[in-house]
Each structure stands twice: as C-alpha cells, then as structure tokens.
Amino acid sequence: MFSPNCGNDENSCVLGIETSCDDTAAAVLVDGVLRSSIISSQSEHIPFGGVVPELASRAHDRHLVPVVEAALHEAGIQAGDLTGIAVTRGPGLIGSLMVGVSFAKSLAAGLGVPLVGVHHLDGHIDSLLLGGTPPERPTLVLVVSGGHTQLMTVNASGERQLLGKTRDDAAGEAFDKVAAILGLDYPGGPVIDRLAMTGNPSFHAFPRTRLAGYDWSFSGIKTSMLYHLGSMDAPARAAYLEKHLQDLCASFQEAVVDMLITPVVRAMKQTGFRSVGLVGGVSANSRLRARLGSEVEARGGHLHVPELSYSMDNAAMIALSGCLRLTRGEQDPLSITAQPSLPMDLRP
Ligand SMILES: Nc1ncnc2c1ncn2[C@@H]1O[C@H](COP(=O)(O)OP(=O)(O)OP(=O)(O)O)[C@@H](O)[C@H]1O
Numbered sequence: 001m002f003s004p005n006c007g008n009d010e011n012s013c014v015l016g017i018e019t020s021c022d023d024t025a026a027a028v029l030v031d032g033v034l035r036s037s038i039i040s041s042q043s044e045h046i047p048f049g050g051v052v053p054e055l056a057s058r059a060h061d062r063h064l065v066p067v068v069e070a071a072l073h074e075a076g077i078q079a080g081d082l083t084g085i086a087v088t089r090g091p092g093l094i095g096s097l098m099v100g101v102s103f104a105k106s107l108a109a110g111l112g113v114p115l116v117g118v119h120h121l122d123g124h125i126d127s128l129l130l131g132g133t134p135p136e137r138p139t140l141v142l143v144v145s146g147g148h149t150q151l152m153t154v155n156a157s158g159e160r161q162l163l164g165k166t167r168d169d170a171a172g173e174a175f176d177k178v179a180a181i182l183g184l185d186y187p188g189g190p191v192i193d194r195l196a197m198t199g200n201p202s203f204h205a206f207p208r209t210r211l212a213g214y215d216w217s218f219s220g221i222k223t224s225m226l227y228h229l230g231s232m233d234a235p236a237r238a239a240y241l242e243k244h245l246q247d248l249c250a251s252f253q254e255a256v257v258d259m260l261i262t263p264v265v266r267a268m269k270q271t272g273f274r275s276v277g278l279v280g281g282v283s284a285n286s287r288l289r290a291r292l293g294s295e296v297e298a299r300g301g302h303l304h305v306p307e308l309s310y311s312m313d314n315a316a317m318i319a320l321s322g323c324l325r326l327t328r329g330e331q332d333p334l335s336i337t338a339q340p341s342l343p344m345d346l347r348p
C-alpha cells in the first residue's frame, strides 16, 4: 500500500480507530506505511433517511472488535506488535465516539502503549497525505462533509487557520436533505451525483447564496427545492419527478458546486496560495472535483484530492494523524473522553 509520509518513524505500528458517525473503521500503519484499512458501513439507517444515533452506537459496539481483528489480520500483525493507538475523539455522535474511545483506552492500557485522541477534521485534512504527492504548503483546504463545510489554510509547519465556514447546514447535509425531499436513499450525496450525470444542470436556476468573505449558507437551497416541489399536487409532482429527477439533481448539484467554489477562488486571489486540497465525504462528488480542479488549474494552481476510499470516513486518516502526533513525541492521557463538539486545535 502507500507510504503516507509519516516522518521517519521506524519500528512503529499504529492502530487507528474511527467511530464518529455511522462507519466502524480500523486501519494499521507499520513504519509509516498503510498496511490495512477496513470500513464497515451501517445500513441500519437507510429506512430512516438519516443516522439514528442509538442504532449507530449499538452497531459500533457489535462491529468494532471484528473490524479491528480484520485490520490486524490484513496488516499481518498481532495486537502485541502495536506501539500506539489513535482514535477519533470528536466531533461526532457521543454514543458512537464513546464506543471507539473506550475501546481504544482499554487496548492502550492493556498493551501499555501510548494513546492519541484525534480530531476527526484533522484526519480528513491529513487524508491528503494518503497516497499520491503530498500538497505543497501553504495549502488552502476545503473541508466539505456531512457535518462540516470549512475553508482553512495549512502553513509550512502544519498550523491551521480557519478562513470561513457554513453558517447553517453543511454541504453534505444539504445533499442528504434534498435527496430526502426527492424521495432518494440516504446518504443522498452519492445518489444525486450519479443521477446528475444524465441531467441538465441548467434545467432549473436554484438560488446561489453568496456571502462576503469565506462563509457559506446552504439552508436556502434546500428550502428552494421544497417550495419548487411544494407548489404541485401529489400526482403532478410524481409525474414531474418521473420526467425531471435527473435534471433537478444536476441543477441542485451545480448550484452547490458554484457556491462551494466561489470562496476558494476568492481565497486563492487574496492569499496567493496555489496549492488547494479538497477533503471530506463531499470531496467524492465528481462535479465538484472536476469543476474545482479546472478553476484551480486556470489560476496556475493544483488541486489535491484523496483517493475515493479515503474521502469518506475511514480509519487510515486517523491512524496517520495519530502517527504524526506520536512521531512528534505527543500522546494523551488515558483519562481523555469522547467530545461530541471538540474544537479544533489549530497547532500542528
Ligand atoms: N459523491 C458525493 N457527492 C456529494 N456528496 C457526497 C458524495 N459522497 C458522499 N457524500 C456526502 O458526504 C457526507 C458524508 O461524509 P463524511 O463521512 O465525511 O461525513 P461525516 O463524517 O458524517 O461528517 P463530518 O466529517 O463532518 O463529521 C454525506 O453527507 C454524503 O451525502
């Protein structure tokens, strides 16, 4: 597998654990090289159109041990070979986080190895180092996921600065909510992306909310879809969706992509940075990748995007973030707890 640039950390064997939402994941990095990455996604939530926290924590409880065993097995190591444990500490769903954090603390205590609690968004940002050429620094990073939409800078020493964020819904949340309005399965992002491929992005002009600076607002576009369909009675609406579902998906997606791109281009102009990263679940969106890539290249820059398997929640990014901290000699006490609203520590 890849050598993810985790410093000259020889004789290290780090287990990463991710349980912040509805994916149970474990990964192993040996001497900075990713040896395994196992993800068990929960299908229990599909009938509910969104994640049900109680079901998510119960499913993590059932899946975590087999997922960790599979990650160790695929990496060809035993638990006793581990030299460190990295776990997502927050932000996320409290019950889900507690399953991963409690397990990681017990394992670290039992094996007598250091523990690091990783901020989930640090993991997404570090996913840019998993494979391919690492982005040059300073980097502008667009974090766009189910729970977050943020624009950050990462300087040469890895320090982060927040430039802007969404004032209401995250972009992934907008995809999921609009998918629910259209009667599509959860998670809605991949479904809309697929349907949009055969739709007309100019079919309907959804409003583009544009704020000064680097902030976003995605609540208006969701309401706009509700009003658009709400003006029809049930049979008319069914006939309209039968004919124009793909067009609506393409038009909605185009508006979200337009909105996401504007602050990034503004930040490129104002900072002069040419290296741009796109991370988080929505970075899997084909239209966003293509359009942001063209905009960045048109300005002499380069867009870095993780491989698709490391865009969505995964433990490889958590193992890597933890490995980087362990390499710097950092670790956390066994008294750390799951933090559903963990603020980001902007230092490297
Ligand atoms: N191809 C795609 N197009 C658009 N959105 C997508 C695509 N694939 C996944 N998504 C969206 O990505 C989100 C999931 O991303 P991720 O797993 O990183 O979020 P999360 O972990 O729930 O939130 P956070 O990372 O903010 O805690 C969902 O909202 C999903 O709809």
Ligand SMILES: [Mg+2]
Binding pocket: 120, 124, 145, 146, 280, 281, 312, 313
């Ligand atoms: Mg995530």
